[in-house]
Amino acid sequence: MKVDQKGHTTILKNTQGDCVAFLEKVTTQHNSFKDQNLILDMSKDKDVKLKQIKLFSDLSKTHKKGKKSFVMVVQDIDFNDVPAKLTVVPTLLEAHDIIEMEEIERDLGF
Known part of the structure; x- marks a missing residue:
């Protein structure tokens, strides 16, 4: 796992290609990142399935x-099948845009 910090956002990159091991690492180290916006970059792993993405639901809810x-x-999945409670995008740029929009919404009290 590679950790990259930019301002109020932390990017965690899955370098091993194993979603379950990545989830365990992020979960055990969550206290280190709980005060930051999180981007989990799994774009390098071309074999990510929807079932594996759903494993991150509890961590997402907690965060x-x-x-x-x-x-x-995540790339190469059908984004229409992703549960609404998870935020999944195809590129890092879109992830940063989502975080920016959510920050504005929180500032406005939504």
């Missing part, structure tokens, strides 16, 4: 309770 964004970057 969003802290009024911070939780966005996953």
Whole structure:
């Protein structure tokens, strides 16, 4: 796992290609990132399936309770099948845009 910090956002890159191991690492180290917006970059892993993405639901819910964004970057999936409670986008640029919009919404009290 590679950690990249930019301002109020932390990008965690899955470098091993194993979603379950990545989820375990992020979950065990969540306290280190709980005050930051999180982007989980899984774009390098071409074999990510919807079933694996759904495993991140509990972590996403926990992180969003802290009024911070939780966005996953995954390519080559049908985004219409992703549950509404998860935020999944195809590129890092879109992940940053989502976080920016969510920050504005929180500032406005939505």
